[in-house]
Amino acid sequence: xxxxxxxxxxxxxxxxxxxxxxxxxxxxxxxxxxxxxxxxxxxxxxxxxxxxxxxxxxxxxxxxxxxxxxxxxxxxxxxxxxx
Amino acid sequence: xxxxxxxxxxxxxxxxxxxxxxxxxxxxxxxxxxxxxxxxxxxxxxxxxxxxxxxxxxxxxxxxxxxxxxxxxxxxxxxxxxx
Amino acid sequence: xxxxxxxxxxxxxxxxxxxxxxxxxxxxxxxxxxxxxxxxxxxxxxxxxxxxxxxxxxxxxxxxxxxxxxxxxxxxxxxxxxx
Amino acid sequence: xxxxxxxxxxxxxxxxxxxxxxxxxxxxxxxxxxxxxxxxxxxxxxxxxxxxxxxxxxxxxxxxxxxxxxxxxxxxxxxxxxx
Amino acid sequence: xxxxxxxxxxxxxxxxxxxxxxxxxxxxxxxxxxxxxxxxxxxxxxxxxxxxxxxxxxxxxxxxxxxxxxxxxxxxxxxxxxx
Amino acid sequence: xxxxxxxxxxxxxxxxxxxxxxxxxxxxxxxxxxxxxxxxxxxxxxxxxxxxxxxxxxxxxxxxxxxxxxxxxxxxxxxxxxx
Amino acid sequence: xxxxxxxxxxxxxxxxxxxxxxxxxxxxxxxxxxxxxxxxxxxxxxxxxxxxxxxxxxxxxxxxxxxxxxxxxxxxxxxxxxx
Numbered sequence: 001x002x003x004x005x006x007x008x009x010x011x012x013x014x015x016x017x018x019x020x021x022x023x024x025x026x027x028x029x030x031x032x033x034x035x036x037x038x039x040x041x042x043x044x045x046x047x048x049x050x051x052x053x054x055x056x057x058x059x060x061x062x063x064x065x066x067x068x069x070x071x072x073x074x075x076x077x078x079x080x081x082x083x
Numbered sequence: 084x085x086x087x088x089x090x091x092x093x094x095x096x097x098x099x100x101x102x103x104x105x106x107x108x109x110x111x112x113x114x115x116x117x118x119x120x121x122x123x124x125x126x127x128x129x130x131x132x133x134x135x136x137x138x139x140x141x142x143x144x145x146x147x148x149x150x151x152x153x154x155x156x157x158x159x160x161x162x163x164x165x166x
Numbered sequence: 167x168x169x170x171x172x173x174x175x176x177x178x179x180x181x182x183x184x185x186x187x188x189x190x191x192x193x194x195x196x197x198x199x200x201x202x203x204x205x206x207x208x209x210x211x212x213x214x215x216x217x218x219x220x221x222x223x224x225x226x227x228x229x230x231x232x233x234x235x236x237x238x239x240x241x242x243x244x245x246x247x248x249x
Numbered sequence: 250x251x252x253x254x255x256x257x258x259x260x261x262x263x264x265x266x267x268x269x270x271x272x273x274x275x276x277x278x279x280x281x282x283x284x285x286x287x288x289x290x291x292x293x294x295x296x297x298x299x300x301x302x303x304x305x306x307x308x309x310x311x312x313x314x315x316x317x318x319x320x321x322x323x324x325x326x327x328x329x330x331x332x
Numbered sequence: 333x334x335x336x337x338x339x340x341x342x343x344x345x346x347x348x349x350x351x352x353x354x355x356x357x358x359x360x361x362x363x364x365x366x367x368x369x370x371x372x373x374x375x376x377x378x379x380x381x382x383x384x385x386x387x388x389x390x391x392x393x394x395x396x397x398x399x400x401x402x403x404x405x406x407x408x409x410x411x412x413x414x415x
Numbered sequence: 416x417x418x419x420x421x422x423x424x425x426x427x428x429x430x431x432x433x434x435x436x437x438x439x440x441x442x443x444x445x446x447x448x449x450x451x452x453x454x455x456x457x458x459x460x461x462x463x464x465x466x467x468x469x470x471x472x473x474x475x476x477x478x479x480x481x482x483x484x485x486x487x488x489x490x491x492x493x494x495x496x497x498x
Numbered sequence: 499x500x501x502x503x504x505x506x507x508x509x510x511x512x513x514x515x516x517x518x519x520x521x522x523x524x525x526x527x528x529x530x531x532x533x534x535x536x537x538x539x540x541x542x543x544x545x546x547x548x549x550x551x552x553x554x555x556x557x558x559x560x561x562x563x564x565x566x567x568x569x570x571x572x573x574x575x576x577x578x579x580x581x
Contacts, residue, residue, distance in 0.1 A: 002367045002394055008374040011367075011396050021392070024154060025358065025401065026108065035085045035094075041374075041398055042091040042124075048157070060104070062085055063157040064094050066124060066150070067398070069108065071356060074380070074395040107237060109191065118168045118177075125174040125207075131240070143187070145168055146240040147177050149207060149233070152191065190320060192274065201251045201260075208257040208290075214323070226270070228251055229323040230260050232290060232316070235274065273486060275440065284417045284426075291423040291456075297489070309436070311417055312489040313426050315456060315482070318440065334533045334560055340540040343533075343562050353558070357524065357567065373540075373564055399564070403522060406546070406561040439569060441523065450500045450509075457506040457539075463572070475519070477500055478572040479509050481539060481565070484523065 012037045015075040020045070023071045032063065034073075041067030095120045098158040103128070106154045115146065117156075124150030178203045181241040186211070189237045198229065200241075207233030261286045264324040269294070272320045281312065283322075290316030344369045347407040352377070355403045364395065366405075373399030427452045430490040435460070438486045447478065449488075456482030510535045513573040518543070521569045530561065532571075539565030 005011050015034045022030045022043065029052070032045030048063040049056045088094050098117045105113045105126065112135070115128030131146040132139045171177050181200045188196045188209065195218070198211030214229040215222045254260050264283045271279045271292065278301070281294030297312040298305045337343050347366045354362045354375065361384070364377030380395040381388045420426050430449045437445045437458065444467070447460030463478040464471045503509050513532045520528045520541065527550070530543030546561040547554045 002365075002376070002378040005368050005376055008368050008370050008376045008396055011376045011394060026154065028154065030155075033085075036088050036091050038091050044085070044088055044091045044094045046085040060155075060157045062094060063155050064091055065155045066153050068151070068400070069154050070398050071358065071360065071401050072362075072392075072395050072397045074392045109237065111237065113238075116168075119171050119174050121174050127168070127171055127174045127177045129168040143238075143240045145177060146238050147174055148238045149236050151234070152237050192320065194320065196321075199251075202254050202257050204257050210251070210254055210257045210260045212251040226321075226323045228260060229321050230257055231321045232319050234317070235320050275486065277486065279487075282417075285420050285423050287423050293417070293420055293423045293426045295417040309487075309489045311426060312487050313423055314487045315485050317483070318486050334531075334542070334544040337534050337542055340534050340536050340542045340562055343542045343560060400566070402564050403524065403526065403567050404528075404558075404561050404563045406558045441569065443569065445570075448500075451503050451506050453506050459500070459503055459506045459509045461500040475570075475572045477509060478570050479506055480570045481568050483566070484569050 009037075009039070011075070012041075012073065015073075018075055021074045022065060023073075024065075024069045025071055026069065030063070030065065034075075035062075038067075041070055041073075043067070043070070043073070092120075092122070094158070095124075095156065098156075101158055104157045105148060106156075107148075107152045108154055109152065113146070113148065117158075118145075121150075124153055124156075126150070126153070126156070175203075175205070177241070178207075178239065181239075184241055187240045188231065189239075190231075190235045191237055192235065196229070196231065200239075201228075204233075207236055207239075209233070209236070209239070258286075258288070260324070261290075261322065264322075267324055270323045271314065272322075273314075273318045274320055275318070279312070279314065283324075284311075287316075290319055290322075292316070292319070292322070341369075341371070343407070344373075344405065347405075350407055353406045354397060355405075356397075356401045357403055358401065362395070362397065366407075367394075370399075373402055373405075375399070375402070375405070424452075424454070426490070427456075427488065430488075433490055436489045437480060438488075439480075439484045440486055441484065445478070445480065449490075450477075453482075456485055456488075458482070458485070458488070507535075507537070509573070510539075510571065513571075516573055519572045520563060521571075522563075522567045523569055524567070528561070528563065532573075533560075536565075539568055539571075541565070541568070541571070 020034045032048035035044040035046050037043050043065040045063050048060045050058050103117045115131035118127040118129050120126050126148040128146050131143045133141050186200045198214035201210040201212050203209050209231040211229050214226045216224050269283045281297035284293040284295050286292050292314040294312050297309045299307050352366045364380035367376040367378050369375050375397040377395050380392045382390050435449045447463035450459040450461050452458050458480040460478050463475045465473050518532045530546035533542040533544050535541050541563040543561050546558045548556050
């Protein structure tokens with residue numbers, strides 16, 4: 001999957017309609033289907049779950065996440081590597 | 084609802100006149116009717132309630148929220164998923 | 167009052183010469199008459215009172231508030247909703 | 250004094266050569282004569298006193314204050330309202 | 333390796349497809365293969381491992397890291413110097 | 416000295432080759448001869464001393480200080496006012 | 499060495515290929531040979547050593563340091579002044 005990534009945003013583009021893990025600066029973690037993103041790394045996730053200690057804390061459905069609170073976004077969810 | 088979202092701001096546009104849940108960096112949570120937003124993610128909510136532990140802390144009515152304090156905005160309120 | 171708000175700054179414009187409640191990032195709360203604002207959400211309040219636990223901590227009269235410290239601005243003061 | 254204020258910076262302009270109270274994000278408070286300001290809200294104060302608990306902590310004379318550390322600037326000094 | 337570095341981004345360019353160590357502001361440490369970067373220092377790492385006390389905390393595979401959370405990026409991994 | 420200051424940067428220009436006291440956001444204090452500055456308030460100080468409790472903690476000689484960490488810069492050093 | 503410094507970046511230019519001490523906002527300290535810098539004060543250091551209490555904590559070799567985490571950069575290393 002890393003072969004066709006020239007710029008960082010290419011990974012986000014490749015991850016559309018797939019489940020991503022998102023870590024925020026305050027320690028919040030979300031898992032959801034990546035619906036949309038922009039150059040500010042603002043995201044829309046669907047079927048979003050707020051996670052705590054690898055367990056679902058609550059379902060928040062469709063969600064707009066502001067880019068400037070994000071640390072990392074990984075299409076490989078839950079500590080398991082998928083390539 | 085996720086079908087017609089091309090860019091993150093589309094979700095905010097679709098959520099106009101609907102109830103949204105807003106989480107801020109300092110831990111504050113607000114629920115209110117989304118009246119307006121701009122590209123800085125500044126929001127105006129109507130009928131705004133400041134929440135604490137899923138209970139209403141106080142009513143603050145019409146409110147201007149500065150975008151740079153926002154973590155996420157979800158049209159699905161109160162830990163229940165709506166699609 | 168929410169009917170004629172197309173963009174977030176419209177609420178501030180509608181609130182000119184009215185009392186607003188302003189919450190800052192550090193926890194400070196101010197109540198005062200909104201005299202002026204700009205696109206950075208810098209404000210001038212008149213008759214400004216610094217509040218603590220819903221009581222007046224001190225009067226600071228005319229005050230310039232820097233926009234980047236603001237969390238929210240509400241024309242509905244003191245936990246009571248006015249529409 | 251609030252009558253001729255159209256934009257927030259007008260208050261700073263009206264306060265030139267007058268004593269202002271300045272609160273910074275870290276909790277520092279300064280009182281001094283406003284000598285100059287710019288659009289970043291950088292200030293020069295003369296006769297600057299660093300305050301603590303409404304008492305003078307030290308005199309630092311002419312001082313350049315960086316705008317991005319400022320919470321509010323009030324021409325009404327020391328918790329007493331002057332109009 | 334330092335000989336052909338005129339500008340800081342040259343080091344990142346030279347490190348493509350090599351293992352880098354990345355330290356973030358919150359204390360997080362990642363090791364992974366540098367796949368892509370942009371002028372905001374947004375990164376994509378492959379085979380990313382989150383580290384804690386020099387041990388692998390978890391594998392997160394392909395990952396987008398936002399540039400503004402990064403303190404330093406070093407092609408020399410694990411406290412050992414390679415030139 | 417305040418007479419010829421129209422804009423805040425004029426004070427820095429007047430302070431060139433003079434000793435200044437610089438307070439940073441993290442609490443660090445430096446005293447040194449102001450050699451150069453730019454519009455970001457980046458500074459170069461010569462003969463720089465890091466201060467703690469009004470005593471010299473260490474000499475760091477010529478130093479580049481990034482503007483965005485600065486709270487205030489005062490040509491009047493060590494809590495004593497000089498005009 | 500201060501004689502030919504007109505602007506702050508001149509000091510960085512004069513320090514190329516020399517050892518510099520870099521202090522970051524989180525308290526980290528690095529010593530290394532300055533290889534490159536840009537207007538964002540992003541740096542590349544070679545032979546970089548992370549310091550703690552004036553002792554070497556670890557060698558991290560060639561390193562890219564993001565400018566916005568930097569407090570100061572001094573060509574005079576280890577608390578001793580060199581002119």
